[in-house]
Amino acid sequence: MRAFVPRDASARAVGADAVAHALATQGAAVIRNGSRGMAWLEPLVELEIGGVRHAFGPLAPSDVPALLKSPARHPKALGPTEDIAWLKGQTRLTFARVGLTDPLSWDDYLAHGGTEGLRAALRLGPEATVAEVKASGLRGRGGAGFPTGIKWETVRTAAGPLKYVVCNADEGDSGTFADRMLMEGDPLCLMEGMAIAGAATGATKGFVYIRSEYPDAVATMQAALRVAQAHGLLGPSLLGEGPAFDLEVRVGAGAYVCGEETSLLNSLEGKRGTVRAKPPLPALQGLFGRPTVVNNVISLATVPWILAHGAPAYAAHGIGRSKGTIPLQIAGNVRHGGLYEAAFGMTLGDIVALAGGTRTGRPVKAVQVGGPLGAYFPPSKFDTPFGYEEFDGAGGLIGHAGLAVFDDSADMLAQARFAMEFCAVESCGKCTPCRLGAQRGVETLDRVRAGDPKALPLLKDLCDTMRDGSLCALGGFTPYPVMSAVTHFPDDFALKEAAE
Amino acid sequence: MLDSALGDRLAQIIADHQGLEGPLLPILHAVQAEWGHVPPSAIPVIAQALNLGRAEVHGVVSFYHDFRSEPAGRTHLKLCAAEACQAQGARALRDAVLAAAGLDAWGTTPDRRLTVEPIYCLGLCATGPAALLDGRLVGRADAKSLAKEALA
Numbered sequence: 001m002r003a004f005v006p007r008d009a010s011a012r013a014v015g016a017d018a019v020a021h022a023l024a025t026q027g028a029a030v031i032r033n034g035s036r037g038m039a040w041l042e043p044l045v046e047l048e049i050g051g052v053r054h055a056f057g058p059l060a061p062s063d064v065p066a067l068l069k070s071p072a073r074h075p076k077a078l079g080p081t082e083d084i085a086w087l088k089g090q091t092r093l094t095f096a097r098v099g100l101t102d103p104l105s106w107d108d109y110l111a112h113g114g115t116e117g118l119r120a121a122l123r124l125g126p127e128a129t130v131a132e133v134k135a136s137g138l139r140g141r142g143g144a145g146f147p148t149g150i151k152w153e154t155v156r157t158a159a160g161p162l163k164y165v166v167c168n169a170d171e172g173d174s175g176t177f178a179d180r181m182l183m184e185g186d187p188l189c190l191m192e193g194m195a196i197a198g199a200a201t202g203a204t205k206g207f208v209y210i211r212s213e214y215p216d217a218v219a220t221m222q223a224a225l226r227v228a229q230a231h232g233l234l235g236p237s238l239l240g241e242g243p244a245f246d247l248e249v250r251v252g253a254g255a256y257v258c259g260e261e262t263s264l265l266n267s268l269e270g271k272r273g274t275v276r277a278k279p280p281l282p283a284l285q286g287l288f289g290r291p292t293v294v295n296n297v298i299s300l301a302t303v304p305w306i307l308a309h310g311a312p313a314y315a316a317h318g319i320g321r322s323k324g325t326i327p328l329q330i331a332g333n334v335r336h337g338g339l340y341e342a343a344f345g346m347t348l349g350d351i352v353a354l355a356g357g358t359r360t361g362r363p364v365k366a367v368q369v370g371g372p373l374g375a376y377f378p379p380s381k382f383d384t385p386f387g388y389e390e391f392d393g394a395g396g397l398i399g400h401a402g403l404a405v406f407d408d409s410a411d412m413l414a415q416a417r418f419a420m421e422f423c424a425v426e427s428c429g430k431c432t433p434c435r436l437g438a439q440r441g442v443e444t445l446d447r448v449r450a451g452d453p454k455a456l457p458l459l460k461d462l463c464d465t466m467r468d469g470s471l472c473a474l475g476g477f478t479p480y481p482v483m484s485a486v487t488h489f490p491d492d493f494a495l496k497e498a499a500e
Numbered sequence: 501m502l503d504s505a506l507g508d509r510l511a512q513i514i515a516d517h518q519g520l521e522g523p524l525l526p527i528l529h530a531v532q533a534e535w536g537h538v539p540p541s542a543i544p545v546i547a548q549a550l551n552l553g554r555a556e557v558h559g560v561v562s563f564y565h566d567f568r569s570e571p572a573g574r575t576h577l578k579l580c581a582a583e584a585c586q587a588q589g590a591r592a593l594r595d596a597v598l599a600a601a602g603l604d605a606w607g608t609t610p611d612r613r614l615t616v617e618p619i620y621c622l623g624l625c626a627t628g629p630a631a632l633l634d635g636r637l638v639g640r641a642d643a644k645s646l647a648k649e650a651l652a
Contacts, residue, residue: 010624205521288521331625415586
């Protein structure tokens with residue numbers, strides 16, 4: 001009997017390896033797939049029964065003997081996997097293969113549509129490929145939301161004998177794990193996206209910069225690189241008919257700011273990961289001063305689907321200027337957390353409802369959207385539709401689409417202080433508002449805590465300075481979590497004052 | 501100064517990576533994998549090989565949280581300190597683990613048995629609180645069993 005046990009880090013961290021071992025030693029043919037994204041059910045095992053995959057979870061090794069003996073009656077049986085509501089409600093385009101296939105199997109990749117996007121791109125040629133990406137409305141999924149096709153066009157038309165494609169896999173935002181899941185669950189898809197970017201812009205060399213906090217993603221990508229090279233997805237001639245494009249996997253060294261594209265480029269060059277002033281744009285003078293496409297993992301991994309199915313099919317999803325789908329990552333204090341890919345436009349409240357309430361059973365107090373630089377939203381703002389402009393209008397940002405849910409025991413002053421503390425720890429030191437401002441922010445919030453009535457106006461002033469005067473989003477967006485906490489949860493700040 | 505065995509190994513590491521574009525970070529990772537830290541005595545050797553100033557190499561080593569100038573304790577535990585894990589009890593987990601180790605802040609026990617440090621997100625945000633114990637990822641971490649394992 002075929003048994004699927006995820007090799008995803010979220011499953012391995014809760015014992016998937018031991019479950020896989022138990023299954024293998026008791027006669028099952030174990031396949032290590034990516035995760036289906038239902039983190040609360042990990043380790044989630046699927047058994048193929050009559051050609052249909054049935055899910056069971058969360059499983060421990062001790063569950064295995066009974067599972068193999070009579071799966072249908074197992075207390076942890078969840079029925080056919082595809083019928084689980086969490087999966088049924090999704091629109092899986094970027095994550096279509098994740099969880100279904102063995103991420104390192106070339107046959108699986110081909111059987112599930114792999115290489116179709118690259119073949120289409122090679123047929124179309126560079127100019128039409130870039131036009132297709134533009135028409136799809138795809139925007140940077142790392143958080144900045146810059147139109148991917150326009151970036152590619154700039155690199156395509158830039159002069160230069162050597163150009164690069166850099167994949168930003170420095171997914172440092174807390175509450176986000178879509179890049180990690182994609183790299184561990186469908187690494188070849190990312191490589192195909194990078195190959196398309198290379199063919200479309202004239203770049204011949206790529207780098208994937210993965211954060212060191214993702215050891216499993218690094219290992220899977222390195223293994224997938226050999227598979228891709230062996231089958232011509234990368235190499236001297238793409239699929240034996242296209243131009244040359246190859247890539248290297250590089251590992252970060254624990255600096256959050258290297259998720260900022262210019263810091264990342266400096267880090268790849270072997271320098272301190274400090275931010276560069278823009279202009280010049282990386283598209284014109286990027287890695288080693290060459291024209292460089294810098295895109296997030298999800299942006300690049302979405303491109304093969306767009307090329308294979310056409311821009312109109314992708315742009316048919318979404319709202320306003322937020323076209324297509326977004327892999328939402330629901331995390332924090334939730335009963336049901338994980339990855340949920342959906343068209344843009346769900347309200348924040350709908351998304352939080354997917355989580356089925358908090359794990360502690362207490363009411364939701366706040367949801368931080370977009371990582372450590374994202375705003376804390378109170379339930380009164382849960383009608384905000386998920387889209388770039390919509391969140392901007394509500395005083396926040398979607399960032400990399402991670403949601404961290406907090407129950408009513410959260411102390412928002414402590415969360416605001418953490419935002420400043422994190423910025424102080426991670427600041428690259430290049431610009432003053434961030435380097436010193438964050439430190440002063442921590443101190444000012446301590447004064448708020450101590451009941452100093454002059455501290456709060458000072459904090460607001462400091463946040464304005466950081467927002468307007470910082471070189472990059474680290475200092476510039478840290479005011480989002482801080483000021484959203486102050487604005488939406490005044491009691492957490494006022495009570496301390498009264499307690500003086 | 502490095503002793504000659506160390507020097508030979510370092511020369512080998514540098515030679516293995518010198519052909520890469522931007523070889524410094526890969527070299528530093530390999531050095532740290534070999535010795536558990538980046539020995540200060542390795543810095544002038546690396547600088548010389550890459551035609552960089554010592555200060556430049558030192559600046560890179562000191563910029564990144566991962567690179568250490570002295571080895572960690574025999575067991576190395578990193579606890580996620582970021583928001584999604586905070587929402588799942590990371591602060592209480594930290595306090596309990598530090599107390600069990602006899603530490604009053606992040607750091608290394610005096611007998612160098614255990615180093616406990618923060619890490620900002622392991623991407624296990626829906627199966628938190630998360631930890632990294634000697635390179636092994638731990639989800640849904642429980643203070644009691646984690647402390648027991650770390651101090652075993």
